Amino acid sequence: MKKVALICCPNEKKSGFNFVKDIDKESQLFKLSIDYAKKIADEVFVLTKTYGLIKEIDYTSSYDEEIIFRNEIENRLWSLAILEQLNNFTDIHKDEFVILADKNYYRNYAKFLKNVDTPIGNISTEEKINYLRKELNEDEKEKTSYGEKLHILFNSMKKYNYTNFDEIPFTNGIYVVIDKKEKYKDMNRIVSIGTNNEDNKLIVRLKKHYKNGSKDSSFLRKNIGKSILSYNEHDYLYIWNINFNDKINQSKYGELRDMEVEESLDYKISKYMKERFEFICFEVEELKERSRLKEGLISTICHDKDFQCSSTWLGKYSPVEEIKNSNMWVVKGMDKNQLSEEEFRRVITLCVKSNEERKEYGTV
Incomplete structure (x- = not known):
């Protein structure tokens, strides 16, 4: 049995950041999620809309994209593809899964996984960042540089x-x-x-x-x-x-x-x-x-x-x-x-x- 972490990729970088805090959150949350996942899991995957699961070691910013589902059917089809990939890469009945993403990105496939933890699924972005920093003991670490x-x-x-x-x-x-x-x-x-x-x-x-x-x-x-x-x-x-x-x-x-x-x-x-x-x-x-x-x-x-x-x-x-x-x-x-x-x-x-x-x- 192994522990597997799933992380939602950051949105595709777009024009029109309204506040500098949006840049902070965009970069910090993903970086902290990766660091935390590496600390607690044996394998780390990034969730993307177009490519499904990407192994963290193969992931680059070129995969960044905004994951938006136009309707429930689209979400379910995407979730089915994710579940199929998980079945190929992991043992969905024995492995332990930690999903660092909003509920929208796991609700249709998590129920098929035997052992699942979603520690940041229902909290705000600010709370997600604070939680991950606390878990990593990074409260005092330097913030993202200018x-x-x-x-x-x-x-x-x-x-x-x-x-x-x-x-x-x-x-x-x-x-x-x-x-x-x-x-x-x-x-x-x-x-x-x-x-x-x-x-x-x-x-x-x-x-x-x-x-x-x-x-x-x-x-x-x-x-x-x-x-x-x-x-x-x-x-x-x-x-x-x-x-x-x-x-x-x-x-x-x-x-x-x-x-x-x-x-x-x-x-x-x-x-x-x-x-x-x-x-x-x-x-x-x-x-x-x-x-x-x-x-x-x-x-x-x-x-x-x-x-x-x-x-x-x-x-x-x-x-x-x-x-x-x-x-x-x-x-x-x-x-x-x-x-x-x-x-x-x-x-x-x-x-x-x-x-x-x-x-x-x-x-x-």
């Missing part, structure tokens, strides 16, 4: 890339660059944060990052290029560092440029960015607020002890120490004040507002 909350929030929002920047419904704001091949706690990792310093130029600013030949107008392009050259120990790095938007530099050093090398490098930079980067954006009208929130976001994320780059991240080869040390494509903001609680809530509010679907109404 860095993790920001990753949850930004990974939940509408994504933009070089193909659809014109769909951004505002012209002033902050953009967050997410790298699809870098991970932070199973989420795509934030690798840069920027804004438009000229009013109404947000979309123009983003497009410059993908324009070949614009390395001196795009911090991202220039520094990704530096890292590629440094990785290859290419002696063109010295020339690439020169700002040729400066007319004096253009006059003094223009003849040193090798456009064939730059064209090849531009191609590699664009390919790297297109394959890896997605952007989320939220509207911030005033430049002063944009600048403060940008530096606060950078500092908050960089000071998160769990925020690390992978061993293959290109920025590790940057000749710029700030980039290597920050694990981001940034050189400023890391030493600024981190977001206050008020500022963090302000970011949440701005993100929710910016991510709401904007409907166009015809004339009446």
